Amino acid sequence: MTDRPKVHVGKVVTAARASAQVKDVFNALSQIVDATRECIHIHEVESSRRARIQAYEATEVARIRAAEAVLKDYFTQAFAERRNLYEEMFVRLDRALEEENGEVLHAVVRGIVDIAKSSPLADMGDLSQIRAALDDPDQVWEF
Incomplete structure (x- = not known):
């Protein structure tokens, strides 16, 4: 009985093929890193x-509230004046009726x-221009 050498059956991996796999892994890792960087950049930009939109919103809301306060004050004064005028x-009228003075009554x-024919709003000007300004997104309001 002679000992015969055993034959091994299997796959031999060449160095070139192993380096190709390492290259693919490195490329995949690079793509993940690049995608992550891009995602972080987009997140920062957005x-x-x-933040700019929120600051703009806060500014515009403050301007609207300031305009509202001015308008409320105007109406309060305008209608208070009218109320006093009507009372007078x-x-x-009552005095003219009591005195039966037709000329004063008239x-x-x-x-x-x-x-009664005049309106406190008539003194404000053309309201259609105000409406057009409110509809214009580029309108700059200054107080």
């Missing part, structure tokens, strides 16, 4: 945009009608 006119009634 965060900055959101009706006191004069003048007072005419005054009441004239005041």
